[in-house]
Structure formats: structure tokens, C-alpha cells
Amino acid sequence: MLLGYLWEHLTSYDKGAHLFLPSYVMRTHGARQQREAALNTLGNTKWRINKRLFDVVDRIWAGGGCLADLVDRNDVPLPEKPDTEDEAQLRKWKWKVKSVKKANSERHSQRCDIELKLAVARKMKDEDGFFYPHNLDFRGRAYPMHPYLNHLGSDLCRGILEFAEGRPLGSSGLHWLKIHLANLFAGGVDKLSHEGRITFTENHLDDIFDSADRPLEGKRWWLNAEDPFQFLAACINLSEALRSSSPETTISHIPVHQDGSCNGLQHYAALGRDQLGATAVNLVAGEKPADVYSGIAARVLDIMKRDAEKDPAIFPDALRARILINQVDRKLVKQTVMTSVYGVTYIGARDQIKRRLKERNAIADDVELFGAACYAAKITLTALGEMFQAARSIMSWLGDCAKVCATL
Structure with a gap:
């Protein structure tokens, strides 16, 4: 983040942007691609702090946070040790203590992040405007060099930033x-x-x-x-x-x-001439936008409803299906769908869904929560494979190609 008189145009892969800090066109070591004109266009865009919004955020944060997705400034109290010798009860208490400490650690991290963002905003709020030098990652995507408060950040960042002009x-x-x-x-x-x-x-x-x-x-x-x-x-x-x-x-x-509708799946749908997949990610025109996440959630729900009708003695996941039926929505599956094109594994999908379920306090018992997340991840990946058959086939083929290349 730079003021106008401190901003220098990029003139080569390692010249320009910050006056004193080393700045490179690409974040990949040794890259020499010349993209200065496009990056200078982004860097010439003048931003400023939205003072009315910042004042609202500042008041919420001074009042303890815990509003509008701002983290609570207070820690979760640790559970008291039960007055018992029962090993099962003590084990459960220790698990809860571990869980609370983890939650407090995450809150601390989020509080530090918000403090950094707000500190930058306070420093810059009286400036007429400032600029963000950009560079590219290995894929060619442009990102601001300033890591904390920028227009590609969270809702908080985007809310308190506006165009100066x-x-x-x-x-x-x-x-x-x-x-x-x-x-x-x-x-x-x-x-x-x-x-x-x-x-x-x-x-x-x-x-x-x-x-x-x-x-x-x-x-x-x-x-x-x-x-x-x-x-x-x-x-x-x-x-x-x-x-x-x-x-x-x-x-x-x-x-x-x-933004595009799940860009990765758009590319795979186009590559595979996949009519069903293309419709789901808005490559085919329609009266209103299609929502791939809701589409996957609907398929997951259909599968779970069928599983819930089965006999738990024969099909143990039937009980999990009955518990999860009321939890299935686009938010539950969205992260898994988004990351599927980047090679998310079953383990990754399980952890993503487990976090969503934990946020909702849907299942109190941690063992049951883990089992439910395992089942939901398996069903979500199955639904993805059904809706995007061409995408899954292309991903498998590219994976096979990579394995062959690695052996050469």
C-alpha cells in the first residue's frame, strides 16, 4: 500500500513498485515474464478508506466484536473439571478442554488479523488516496503486494475500501x-x-x-x-x-x-463439452443464474434420503443420514465443490465438512461428528462425480499423464 508520491511503475521483472523493498513481477523464483503494463494499470487504481464504514466497524470492535462476522474479543471459558473418578467423564472433560483451547487459539489469531487490518485503516483513513502495487503468482493471477488490508481480502477489507475517484x-x-x-x-x-x-x-x-x-x-x-x-x-x-x-x-x-461460477469447473465443462456441467456453472444462458453448489447439495440430499430409509443394522450410515438430512445446504458442500477441481482428497473434504458441522453445533459428540463428516464427504464426492462426469474423467486423465511424465 503506497501513497501516490511513493509509487513507482514496474519497468522490469524486478524493478518498480516499492521504492526500498525488493519487488518482483512474479512470486515464483526465477520468473522473467513481462507483465508490467497490466500490473501498472492495477497499481494506478487509487483507493481510499470509507470513513462512515470504518467508524461503524471501529464501534463494533470497541464494543467487544462478535457482530457482523467480527470475532468475539473474549475467550471461551474453560470447562470446570468434574468432581468424579469416572474415566469416561474425565476423558470427555479433557477433550472439551482441548477443544476450547483450540477455539481460543483460533480467536486469538483472528483478533490479531483484525487488529492489523484496522491499524492500517486508521493510519490511512485521512489520506486522499493510496495505491496497491501488484504482482503475479505462478498461474498469472494478480494480487496486491500489501498483505493485510486490500480489496481482495475479507468482507471487512472490501467494506472499508472504496475507489478514491x-x-x-x-x-x-x-x-x-x-x-x-x-x-x-x-x-x-x-x-x-x-x-x-x-x-x-x-x-x-x-x-x-x-x-x-x-x-x-x-x-x-x-x-x-x-x-x-x-x-x-x-x-x-x-x-x-x-x-x-x-x-x-x-x-x-x-x-x-x-466473479465466475466456479471457474475451475467451467474450464472442465468446456474442455469436456459437458452440457449438464456447463448448465450448472452458467456457461449456458438461462433466465436466472444456475447455482452449482445448490445443485450438488440437492443431489447429496437425495442420496441421504434414500440412505436414511435403509435398515441401520445392515447399513450403519443410515443413522448418520437421518441426522444430516436437516443439515444439508449449499454452505455445507460449497468449499468441497470449489476445491474439487484443485484435487481435494477425501480427507480434505471430510475436514471441510466437519468444520461446517462444528460451526453449527449440529452434533455434540466428537466421535459422531467425525463419523458424520466422513459419510457426508463420501456422498458429496459421489454427487460431484455424477454431475461432472466429464470433469472427473479429464482430471483422472491429466493425473495419469502427470504420472507418466514423472517416470520419464
Whole structure:
């Protein structure tokens, strides 16, 4: 993160960006690819701190956090040792102590991360603007060199950063700001048609105005959004525009992030000419966006419903299926689906799903939680294989090619 007078254009693979720290075009050792023009375009984009949003975040954090996805600033209390000699009870207590210590360690790490982000924001909030030098990873993806507060970070980072140079919304900008707000709310709203998303926004104008005017004292409707801080920033900007005598001339500084639908699966669907897979990841046009995660979740649920009807004496996973039926949703399977194209293993999928179940406190007993995660991971990978047969075949073929190359 640099001020304008400290920003130097990249002129070769190892010249430019930071004035005093070594800076390289690519993060891979020895790379010499020349991508300076594209990186300089990204580096010339001027950012600033959204002061209204930062003040809200600062108040929440000063009040103990634990709101809008900010971690609780207090530790989880350790469970008291039971007054018993029963080995089973003592073993259970020790397991709980270990679990609480792990949770507190994770909270400490998250608190340090938030403190770093907020410290940078406090330092930069009175600046007119600043810049982010970028470089590339081995795949050619561009990332800001500053590691803490940047526009590719968490909802907190994206919420308190905005473009320093605003633009009038215009008729199309106002249209897209309403869609953007609905996308940030998510919860299925982001899967509606564009017209449906605009209708959602227009039906909640009172909530939007209340969120903008009284974010912490009012109804706090903005906290229902999947990306609450970005959503609140959009509420504030839309409120300013709609209350203006000329909404279309309102200056907006809001970045509108857009992303593909599981890019890895899009590439595999295209490579394999997979019509079913292409439809699931929006390579085929439709009236409203397809949601691959919901599609996989629906398949997982169908399999589990069939398994739940089986006799547990013959099929032990039937009991786990009955427990998990009410837990299956897109969030449970999303991380596994996302990482499937990068070669996630059964073990990795199991750990991902176990974390999601633990977050919900769905299963209290740790042994049962582990067994349920094992079963859910197996079913999720099965559902993925059914929906993306071509992708799985191509991945297997590429894996076989890599093995052959490794033996040469």
C-alpha cells in the first residue's frame, strides 16, 4: 500500500513498485515474464478508506466484536473439571478442554488479523488516496503486494475500501447498484433474475434507509446479509442516491466485485463439452443464474434420503443420514465443490465438512461428528462425480499423464 508520491511503475521483472523493498513481477523464483503494463494499470487504481464504514466497524470492535462476522474479543471459558473418578467423564472433560483451547487459539489469531487490518485503516483513513502495487503468482493471477488490508481480502477489507475517484452513477449505474446490493445480501436472492434482484432491493427501501442512517441503533437489517460490511456500504451509497434530487448524477465510489461460477469447473465443462456441467456453472444462458453448489447439495440430499430409509443394522450410515438430512445446504458442500477441481482428497473434504458441522453445533459428540463428516464427504464426492462426469474423467486423465511424465 503506497501513497501516490511513493509509487513507482514496474519497468522490469524486478524493478518498480516499492521504492526500498525488493519487488518482483512474479512470486515464483526465477520468473522473467513481462507483465508490467497490466500490473501498472492495477497499481494506478487509487483507493481510499470509507470513513462512515470504518467508524461503524471501529464501534463494533470497541464494543467487544462478535457482530457482523467480527470475532468475539473474549475467550471461551474453560470447562470446570468434574468432581468424579469416572474415566469416561474425565476423558470427555479433557477433550472439551482441548477443544476450547483450540477455539481460543483460533480467536486469538483472528483478533490479531483484525487488529492489523484496522491499524492500517486508521493510519490511512485521512489520506486522499493510496495505491496497491501488484504482482503475479505462478498461474498469472494478480494480487496486491500489501498483505493485510486490500480489496481482495475479507468482507471487512472490501467494506472499508472504496475507489478514491468516484463516478456519476448514471442510469445503468443505479440499475447495477441495486443488483449489487441484492447480490451482497445473498441467501438465495443472488440467484434471482436481474429483475427479481432489483425488485428485492426496491421492496426493502425502508430497511436500506434504516441501515444507512442507524446501522447500530436501528433494526440492524444489514446484519442479515452474507457480506454485511459491503452490504452496509452499498446501503449507504444507494440511500444517498435515492434521496438526491438527481439520483443518476450521484457520485459513487463503490467497487462492484464480479466473479465466475466456479471457474475451475467451467474450464472442465468446456474442455469436456459437458452440457449438464456447463448448465450448472452458467456457461449456458438461462433466465436466472444456475447455482452449482445448490445443485450438488440437492443431489447429496437425495442420496441421504434414500440412505436414511435403509435398515441401520445392515447399513450403519443410515443413522448418520437421518441426522444430516436437516443439515444439508449449499454452505455445507460449497468449499468441497470449489476445491474439487484443485484435487481435494477425501480427507480434505471430510475436514471441510466437519468444520461446517462444528460451526453449527449440529452434533455434540466428537466421535459422531467425525463419523458424520466422513459419510457426508463420501456422498458429496459421489454427487460431484455424477454431475461432472466429464470433469472427473479429464482430471483422472491429466493425473495419469502427470504420472507418466514423472517416470520419464
